[in-house]
Amino acid sequence: MRELNRLGLTSVCDAGGGFQNYPDDYAVISELHQRGELSLRIAYNLFTQNKGGEKADFQRWIGMTRPGSGDDYYKVNGAGEMLVFSAADFEDFLEPRPDLPTSLEPELKEVVTLLAQNRWPFRLHATYEESINRFLNVFEEVNREVPLQGLHWFFDHCETISDRSLERVKALGGGIAIQHRMAFQGEYFVNRYGAATAARTPPVRRMLEMGLPVGAGTDATRVANYNPWNSLYWLVAGKTVGGLSLYPEKNCLSREEALRLYTQGSAWFSRDEEVKGVIKPGQLADLIVLSDDYFSVPEEKIKSLHSVLTLLGGKPVWAEAEFKDHAPPELPVTPDWSPVAKFGGYGAPHFLRSERSVSFSPWASPKVMRRSGVQAEPVPLSQLWGSGCDCFAF
Numbered sequence: 001m002r003e004l005n006r007l008g009l010t011s012v013c014d015a016g017g018g019f020q021n022y023p024d025d026y027a028v029i030s031e032l033h034q035r036g037e038l039s040l041r042i043a044y045n046l047f048t049q050n051k052g053g054e055k056a057d058f059q060r061w062i063g064m065t066r067p068g069s070g071d072d073y074y075k076v077n078g079a080g081e082m083l084v085f086s087a088a089d090f091e092d093f094l095e096p097r098p099d100l101p102t103s104l105e106p107e108l109k110e111v112v113t114l115l116a117q118n119r120w121p122f123r124l125h126a127t128y129e130e131s132i133n134r135f136l137n138v139f140e141e142v143n144r145e146v147p148l149q150g151l152h153w154f155f156d157h158c159e160t161i162s163d164r165s166l167e168r169v170k171a172l173g174g175g176i177a178i179q180h181r182m183a184f185q186g187e188y189f190v191n192r193y194g195a196a197t198a199a200r201t202p203p204v205r206r207m208l209e210m211g212l213p214v215g216a217g218t219d220a221t222r223v224a225n226y227n228p229w230n231s232l233y234w235l236v237a238g239k240t241v242g243g244l245s246l247y248p249e250k251n252c253l254s255r256e257e258a259l260r261l262y263t264q265g266s267a268w269f270s271r272d273e274e275v276k277g278v279i280k281p282g283q284l285a286d287l288i289v290l291s292d293d294y295f296s297v298p299e300e301k302i303k304s305l306h307s308v309l310t311l312l313g314g315k316p317v318w319a320e321a322e323f324k325d326h327a328p329p330e331l332p333v334t335p336d337w338s339p340v341a342k343f344g345g346y347g348a349p350h351f352l353r354s355e356r357s358v359s360f361s362p363w364a365s366p367k368v369m370r371r372s373g374v375q376a377e378p379v380p381l382s383q384l385w386g387s388g389c390d391c392f393a394f
C-alpha cells in the first residue's frame with residue numbers, strides 16, 4: 001500500500017485473482033482495516049476459485065454479504081472478474097486466440113441470472129471480440145428476463161472489441177475497464193495480428209465518443225506493472241514500454257482525457273462518483289502533489305512521475321522531499337532480523353552501494369546472514385543453497 005501511495009494512488013478496485021479465496025484470504029486486509037491501518041481504499045470483487053462450482057460460490061457469497069458492504073475504506077464491489085471458468089479467454093498474445101467451450105453459454109447464463117436477480121454488480125474478464133460477442137448474447141438473454149440496467153456491470157480489458165459490441169454494451173447499461181496490457185504485449189500482438197489490427201486495441205477513443213463509462217487501470221500485478229504513470233503514458237503516447245508506436249494520433253488521448261479516466265472515469269466502476277474523482281466539497285479528501293507537472297513535462301517523463309505528498313481522508317500516507325516532515329512513520333520490517341532493518345532499502349544492491357568501504361563480491365565466497373535463534377551469524381552462501389548450482393539473480 002505504501003508503494004502505491006508513493007505512486008499517487010489512493011483507491012484501487014480489486015478484480016480478485018487466482019487462489020484469492022473469500023473470505024479466508026481476506027482476513028489480513030480485514031484486520032488492517034479494523035485497526036485503521038489501510039492507507040488505500042479498496043473495493044473488491046469476489047472471484048470464484050471453484051471450477052464447476054462457480055454458481056455455488058456466488059450463492060454462498062450472496063448469503064454472506066452484499067455489494068457496498070463495508071465503508072469508504074474497504075467494501076464489497078460485486079462479482080468477478082472470473083464468473084465461470086469456461087469464459088476465461090486469457091490474453092497471451094504469443095499464443096493463438098483460445099476458442100471457448102460450448103459450456104460457456106449455459107454456465108454464464110446461470111451465474112449472471114443469479115447475480116442480476118440479487119442486484120449484484122459484476123465484471124467479466126474479456127479480451128477478444130469473439131468471446132465478447134458470445135458473452136453479450138448471454139447478457140442480452142438474461143436482460144430479457146432480469147433487467148441489467150443500473151447494475152454498473154462491466155467488462156475488463158476488451159482489446160479487440162468491435163464497434164457493434166460497444167453498441168450492445170451501451171444498450172445494456174454496461175461499462176469498460178481498460179488497462180495497459182498492450183504496453184507490455186504490443187509487440188507480440190503486432191507480430192501475430194498485424195499493426196492495423198493493433199491500432200485500436202482497445203478502441204478507447206470510440207468508447208468515449210459513444211459515451212460509455214470507461215475507467216483506466218493497470219491489471220497489476222500478474223499481467224502488467226502496477227505503476228499508473230506507465231498506464232497514463234501508454235494512453236497518451238500510444239506506445240509500448242519497448243517504444244513501439246501502436247496507435248494513430250486519433251486513438252491516443254490528451255493528458256487531461258487520460259487523467260479523467262483514471263479519476264472520474266474509474267469512480268463509476270465502484271459506484272463512487274459522488275465521493276471520488278474530483279477535488280470539491282463533498283468528495284473524500286484524497287489528493288496528491290506530484291514530483292513534476294503532469295501536464296507540461298516531456299511525454300517520456302510521464303513514466304517517472306510520482307507523488308511527493310499523498311493525502312487519504314486528509315491525512316498524509318506518503319510524504320517526501322519538501323513534505324517529508326509530514327511522512328507517516330516507517331513501516332516495521334518483517335521479519336525483524338531482515339538485513340533491510342539494518343541497512344534499509346531492498347537488500348544487497350543497497351548494501352553494496354551504501355557500504356563502499358566493505359569489499360564484497362557475490363561471486364567469491366560471499367557471506368550472508370542467517371537467523372540462528374535470536375542471533376544472526378554469517379554463513380557461507382554455499383551452505384544455504386547446498387552443493388548445487390549457486391546461480392541466482394543477485
Ligand SMILES: [Zn+2]
Nearest residue numbers: 081125126156
Ligand atoms: Zn482479466
